[in-house]
Amino acid sequence: MNRTFITYSNIVCPLGAGTKEVFTKIISKTTGIKKDESGFFSSSFSPEDQKNIFGSAFSPASPAASKMIVRLFDQMVKEVDFDIKSEENLIVICSTKGDIESFPEFSEVPLLSLAKTIQSKYGVVTPPFIISNACISGLHGLIHGSRAVKNGLYKRAIVIGVDSASSFVKNGFTTLSAVSDKICSPFDKNRTGLNLGEGAAIAIIENSPANSNSIEILAGCLSNDANHITGPSRDGEGLYQALKQLLLNAGVDLPYNETLLSPHGTGTVYNDEMESIAFTRAELNSLSMVAFKGYLGHTLGVSGMLEAILCFEILHTGQLPVTLGYREHGVSGNIQFLKETEEVQKGKSLKYLIKTGSGFGGSNAAILFSKT
Amino acid sequence: MKVENYTYLNDQGYYHRSGAAKSIAAADLDILYKELGIDYPKFYKMDPLCKLGFLLCEPLKTSDEISSNGIFIWNKHSSFDADFKHTQNIKNNMPGPANFSYTLPNIVAGEVAIRHKITGECGIFIVEDLDFAEMSKSISLYFDNPLVSCLWVGWIDAKAGKCIGFMCKVVKDNSNIGIFSAEIERIYKGLFI
Numbered sequence: 001m002n003r004t005f006i007t008y009s010n011i012v013c014p015l016g017a018g019t020k021e022v023f024t025k026i027i028s029k030t031t032g033i034k035k036d037e038s039g040f041f042s043s044s045f046s047p048e049d050q051k052n053i054f055g056s057a058f059s060p061a062s063p064a065a066s067k068m069i070v071r072l073f074d075q076m077v078k079e080v081d082f083d084i085k086s087e088e089n090l091i092v093i094c095s096t097k098g099d100i101e102s103f104p105e106f107s108e109v110p111l112l113s114l115a116k117t118i119q120s121k122y123g124v125v126t127p128p129f130i131i132s133n134a135c136i137s138g139l140h141g142l143i144h145g146s147r148a149v150k151n152g153l154y155k156r157a158i159v160i161g162v163d164s165a166s167s168f169v170k171n172g173f174t175t176l177s178a179v180s181d182k183i184c185s186p187f188d189k190n191r192t193g194l195n196l197g198e199g200a201a202i203a204i205i206e207n208s209p210a211n212s213n214s215i216e217i218l219a220g221c222l223s224n225d226a227n228h229i230t231g232p233s234r235d236g237e238g239l240y241q242a243l244k245q246l247l248l249n250a251g252v253d254l255p256y257n258e259t260l261l262s263p264h265g266t267g268t269v270y271n272d273e274m275e276s277i278a279f280t281r282a283e284l285n286s287l288s289m290v291a292f293k294g295y296l297g298h299t300l301g302v303s304g305m306l307e308a309i310l311c312f313e314i315l316h317t318g319q320l321p322v323t324l325g326y327r328e329h330g331v332s333g334n335i336q337f338l339k340e341t342e343e344v345q346k347g348k349s350l351k352y353l354i355k356t357g358s359g360f361g362g363s364n365a366a367i368l369f370s371k372t
Numbered sequence: 373m374k375v376e377n378y379t380y381l382n383d384q385g386y387y388h389r390s391g392a393a394k395s396i397a398a399a400d401l402d403i404l405y406k407e408l409g410i411d412y413p414k415f416y417k418m419d420p421l422c423k424l425g426f427l428l429c430e431p432l433k434t435s436d437e438i439s440s441n442g443i444f445i446w447n448k449h450s451s452f453d454a455d456f457k458h459t460q461n462i463k464n465n466m467p468g469p470a471n472f473s474y475t476l477p478n479i480v481a482g483e484v485a486i487r488h489k490i491t492g493e494c495g496i497f498i499v500e501d502l503d504f505a506e507m508s509k510s511i512s513l514y515f516d517n518p519l520v521s522c523l524w525v526g527w528i529d530a531k532a533g534k535c536i537g538f539m540c541k542v543v544k545d546n547s548n549i550g551i552f553s554a555e556i557e558r559i560y561k562g563l564f565i
Contacts, residue, residue, distance in 0.1 A: 096476055097455075106456060109449055111498045129510070130498040132450060133478045140495055147513040168455075171462050172472035221517075222442075222493035224485040230473050241491055245517070360473070361482030363494065 002207035004146040005214040005372065008080060009309045012071050013199030013296055014043045017053045023313040026321045027344055031295050033183045033195050041183055043197035043297035044165045063099035064164035065110075066117045068200035072160065073122065076202055084122050088155035090148050091118060091128035094141035095161065096301040100168045114162070134359030135264070135298070136222070137161060138201060138305025139367055143220035145205045155206070161302035162200035169300065170196055176230065184267030184298075186291040186323060187276065187337060189330030194266040197297020201306040209372045215312050215353075218368040219249040225362035232271055232358055236278030239358055242366040243282040246354070250368050256286050259352040260320075261335075262311050265291030266298050267325065271358065276333025278356075288350060289337050290314065294324030304357030304365060311353045315371050320345040373512060373552045374545050376522070379431050380538040380563050386427070393563040395536040398453070401427060417470065418483055419454045421447075421530040425480035426487060428539040432524050433488050440519040442492035443481045445539075446499050446507060449531040450477040456532075480528060492520060502527055502560065508553035515544055527560075538563055 009019065015032040016022045025032075032043035045053065050060045057074075058067050077084055098110035115128040133140045138161030145157030163169075173179050173196060180193035205217065223245070225238035232238075247254065261284055263275045279285065292307045299306055314320055321344055323337035338345060353369040382394035386407040396404070398420040404427055405415050415426060425445065454474035461467040473479065481494040493514055511525050526539035540556065547555075 100455065104459070106452065109452075109498070111450055112448070112500055115500075127500060127503075129506070131495060132476070132498055133495045134476050144495075144510070144513060147516055148509070151513065151516075153509050153513075167462070168458065168475075171467040172458060172469075172475060175467045175469040175472055177469075222495065224443075224482065224491050224494045226439075226485040226489050226491050229479050229482045229486070238491060245519075249517075359478075360476055361478040361494075362485055363478060363482070 002150050002152065004149050004205050004207060004217045005209045006203045006217065007206045007210035007214045008076065008204040009202065009312065010072055010075060011199060011201045011306050011309050012053060012068055013197065013299065013306065014045050014049050015295065017071065019309055019313055023310055026295050026310065027319055029322060029324060031183060031324055032197065033297050040170065041180065041195045042165045043195065045198065063102040064198060065095060065099045065162045066114055069114060069160050069162050070117065070121060072200055072202040073118065077122065082156065085124050087126060090145060090154040090157045091124060092131060092141045092145050092157060092159045093128045094131045094137035094159065094301055094305065095163050096132060096134060096137055097163065097166065097168060099164065101166050134361050134363050135300055135303055136357040136359045136363045136365040137301030138303065139355065139357045139365035140222060142203060142217065142305060142367060143222065143365065146217040146220060149205050149207050157205040159205065160200065160202045161305040163198060163300035163302050165196040165198040178268055180267060183325060184293055185325035185327065186265035186267045186293055187272045187331050188326050189328040191267045191269060191272060191330060193268050194293065195297040197299040199296065199299040199302055199306050201302050201309055203305065203309065212372060213316065214372050216370045216372050218251060218370055219246050220367040221245040221249065223364045225364065227362055229362065230360050232274040234274065236274045236281060238362060239275065239278035239356060239364045240281045242364045243278060246366040246368055254352060258350055259287050259354060260311060260314055260350045261287040261289045261354045262307055263291055264357045265293055267293055273331050276331035276335055279335055280333035285334050288320055288348065289335055290321055291323045291337060304355055308355040308367065308369065311355060315350050315353060318346060318348045320348045373515065373542050374547050375540045375555055375559060376543045377432060378538055378540040378559055379428050381427060392565050393536060393538060395534040397533050398535060401535060412487065419474040420535050421451060421453065421528065422474065422480045422483045424530050424535040424537060425484055425528050428526065428528060428537055429484045429524060432539060432541045439489055440492045441490060441522045442514055442520060443484055443490060443494045444511060444514060444523060444525045445481055445496050446502060446527040447477050447496055448499060448529050450498055451475050451479065452531040504553045504557040508549045508556065511542060512549050
């Protein structure tokens, strides 16, 4: 069996185009979440973002999800030296809704349309593999892609995750009373819900590292709560099982003082409490932690993948951001985030990352990464 | 991997089907459920895609020790019925949480997981057409975990009153991916003429 490595990755979201640009904003405690005219808080591309991030190559009116994936694909094609069209590549697209609002008459399946965009723009013959698994879609894509490469089925997996903060989802989450009327506060005592966000992420998985910036995927697991279709299990059982399996499959004696844990952390009362219980049950309380949704909003299907790529910057730079929105500890599990008012920690020696995600349908994902 | 059992539906009744699979109207899903003779009131809250998945998976459970096993479903139209209804509800200024909860295709796996207490790996894959070689390669990736002895896999689709699909119980054995791919294609072509 091969080992698997992320040899290339990139992200785009309202905070910026490019992992380093977004990470710099996060280190300076800048949030991408803003209030719109109707008083709704979200991290969405503004007309100015359209200019700065997409430029004139992309029309402001063009659908958000396909615009984001083309933006990342265009850049990737310029920066790699292999043929995208090769049948040795597995292309995996991960999204909950794609450009759901571009097809008001439902003349096309939005997720299939994303795949067709990649096929027609880049001459890819084999239809991309499409994963739609709620808010763990991107993490599932990384797991699927790495297993495909590990088992020798493909030489390379190109995983792309995307979701947009459409009014389809804005209306939906509002009816679930899941949305906060302020910037969200993951794991905070006074948290009142999530903010929606949008973004895209791309990662290339191969069976050897490209350079010292490559990140190894050591193990990845999915699980199901088998409890409720939208609410997480109160005892965190599903996520705990995924973590338990992950640590068993790790193949390394994980040094917890060198391991970063990045949870899903939506800012809802139930999600954050559930995660703290799962992490406590898995005895991960001593790990350094960071949650990103105070900067990015909840980017739905791509959230886990986008946040994992930002975590790679933490491993590389040794800088641990504060968890924006976290001011006073508000969950029963004793887990440690840097408070919003604290300083960014520098010089952290972190080699491993556990990234988790949870989503509707009872889905959970956990992936263990390491520096090479 | 090999197919140990498979299910499908047509208009001949839940226990009396023979011959080809046929697409069923959404209203007939409730009739088929009644033929099952079980008491599971949550069924009536589900959208057509989830009801269809529920009915197809019900006969697959043969033992109590399947919690670590998983569910992987191929699908084309995603959660079309719930999506369309949500869009209409928004136009009429009345979006509702009950319907919005179903606007994700993976909810069908979630409902089946709740019913049978399946806590393993689950997912939904969206395709234009079934490619059995690709399907088989993908299924093999979810037998990585040695605790997994079987997976429920299949193709389920529901759109505007046309509900159709089949589900297979796949177990580990020494057959290679190519042999499995030919087997699942043979089953599919036998059902969906």
